[in-house]
Amino acid sequence: MNTLDVTIVGGGIIGICSALSLQDRGINVRLIDRESPGQTTSFGNAGVISPWSIIPQSKPGLLKTIPKMMFSGWKPLSIRAGIWSSMIPWGLKFLSKGTEVGVRQTADAMSLLCTPSIELYRKHLKNTGDEGLVKDTAYLQLIKHAEDASLDDIASQIRLKKGANIEIIKGSALRSLEPALSSTFEAGIVIYNTARTISPGRLGAVLAKKAQSQGAKIIKDQINEIRRDGDNWFLKGKVSKYNTKLLVIAAGAWSKELLSSIGVRVPLIAERGYHIHCANPGIDVINSVVYSEGGVIASSMEGGVRIAGQVEFGPIDASPDPKRELRLKGIARKIFPDISLTKTKFWMGRRPSFPDSIPVIGTVPKQPGLFVNFGHSHHGLMMAPKSGEVLANTLVQNPINEDVSSISIKRFMN
Numbered sequence: 001m002n003t004l005d006v007t008i009v010g011g012g013i014i015g016i017c018s019a020l021s022l023q024d025r026g027i028n029v030r031l032i033d034r035e036s037p038g039q040t041t042s043f044g045n046a047g048v049i050s051p052w053s054i055i056p057q058s059k060p061g062l063l064k065t066i067p068k069m070m071f072s073g074w075k076p077l078s079i080r081a082g083i084w085s086s087m088i089p090w091g092l093k094f095l096s097k098g099t100e101v102g103v104r105q106t107a108d109a110m111s112l113l114c115t116p117s118i119e120l121y122r123k124h125l126k127n128t129g130d131e132g133l134v135k136d137t138a139y140l141q142l143i144k145h146a147e148d149a150s151l152d153d154i155a156s157q158i159r160l161k162k163g164a165n166i167e168i169i170k171g172s173a174l175r176s177l178e179p180a181l182s183s184t185f186e187a188g189i190v191i192y193n194t195a196r197t198i199s200p201g202r203l204g205a206v207l208a209k210k211a212q213s214q215g216a217k218i219i220k221d222q223i224n225e226i227r228r229d230g231d232n233w234f235l236k237g238k239v240s241k242y243n244t245k246l247l248v249i250a251a252g253a254w255s256k257e258l259l260s261s262i263g264v265r266v267p268l269i270a271e272r273g274y275h276i277h278c279a280n281p282g283i284d285v286i287n288s289v290v291y292s293e294g295g296v297i298a299s300s301m302e303g304g305v306r307i308a309g310q311v312e313f314g315p316i317d318a319s320p321d322p323k324r325e326l327r328l329k330g331i332a333r334k335i336f337p338d339i340s341l342t343k344t345k346f347w348m349g350r351r352p353s354f355p356d357s358i359p360v361i362g363t364v365p366k367q368p369g370l371f372v373n374f375g376h377s378h379h380g381l382m383m384a385p386k387s388g389e390v391l392a393n394t395l396v397q398n399p400i401n402e403d404v405s406s407i408s409i410k411r412f413m414n
């Protein structure tokens with residue numbers, strides 16, 4: 001059996017970008033995934049790549065909106081029976097982070113990972129022939145009543161302070177930015193200088209192929225156990241066994257289970273989300289369009305329009321909730337009255353989420369040769385390239401000019 005320099009378990013967008021950053025530093029990579037790379041959670045997201053998506057889910061005032069999100073309107077939030085006991089401690093920690101001070105601190109940590117995302121994706125895509133997979137676009141948040149449009153909220157204030165170009169638009173300006181939009185929306189907040197991918201699944205596949213063409217060994221296997229074996233890590237797969245000195249766990253929402261076999265425990269949950277992908281929609285969506293009441297982002301992708309988002313806390317392996325498909329179709333019609341929904345595909349994925357909305361990247365105390373890169377919740381696509389850079393710099397012990405203490409796993413290991 002070959003012992004390659006680094007083995008990564010998990011070939012989602014995080015594992016793939018980690019592989020590319022390690023290769024940039026001259027390291028050989030073996031990437032193991034039970035599926036094709038980039039085709040699990042990283043396949044079905046909303047495609048947003050933005051330096052300004054730096055506001056955590058937990059914000060001041062969130063608590064009083066939860067009953068509405070769960071029980072009325074489009075019900076963008078649900079909690080399945082049977083997981084309340086694990087949800088309560090996670091939820092309390094999550095809510096405790098939603099103070100003004102907490103949000104500002106989290107935004108700083110998120111900025112570190114989101115700010116260079118567009119530039120780094122373009123670097124990774126260079127000379128692949130698929131540079132068009134990432135497009136410049138705006139991020140448009142819809143507002144029903146024009147008088148409610150304001151930039152005084154904490155999210156806009158943080159973004160403005162960090163240099164974002166944001167404006168409120170109304171009436172005909174809104175209509176010309178996004179022609180297919182329903183006239184029931186009177187205003188929008190536009191964040192400029194953002195991007196999106198027109199195919200998250202193909203982006204992952206193209207970048208994995210690039211890593212492979214640069215020498216990465218991509219292996220299809222399900223890792224069932226990791227354990228220490230002398231100076232090495234031993235991995236027991238369904239198909240084969242592997243030894244490695246340096247191991248990276250980047251298995252998204254499943255990382256918790258893999259680490260628990262060596263006694264490393266983290267408060268990670270599977271925050272499930274959904275999409276419908278409408279082939280032949282009959283309309284075009286120019287920007288990333290956010291409809292907060294429905295908890296979704298809509299955009300045109302390769303092969304149609306995708307409406308993606310919503311939050312369902314539930315067991316990682318529970319089957320998708322079919323009611324969500326009807327709800328997403330209703331939301332699609334609400335935003336774009338002329339959309340055709342005759343050919344739609346329904347999908348569910350699992351965001352790997354920590355209560356503080358920040359991933360864990362880097363070494364693990366008392367576990368020599370073990371590195372982690374997971375927990376990117378709602379922002380894994382846009383955080384992936386920089387997360388790969390931070391991981392690779394840590395692994396090769398490059399001096400880092402940035403404070404990465406906020407993204408260390410140590411915060412959960414007191």
Ligand SMILES: Cc1cc2nc3c(=O)[nH]c(=O)nc-3n(C[C@H](O)[C@H](O)[C@H](O)COP(=O)(O)OP(=O)(O)OC[C@H]3O[C@@H](n4cnc5c(N)ncnc54)[C@H](O)[C@@H]3O)c2cc1C
Nearest residue numbers: 012014034041042045046047048223252273379380381382
């Ligand atoms: C509806 C929705 C919309 C979203 N929209 C956006 C967005 O617009 N922008 C954004 O930045 N983020 C978005 N996200 C979040 C983003 O998709 C995730 O944060 C990201 O995909 C996580 O990537 P990952 O590589 O950590 O996980 P995954 O993509 O889940 O990859 C983990 C991989 O590990 C493999 N694996 C797991 N366990 C094992 C094992 N034991 N052995 C072998 N392989 C294993 C899996 O097969 C999988 O391929 C969205 C998420 C959802 C659900």
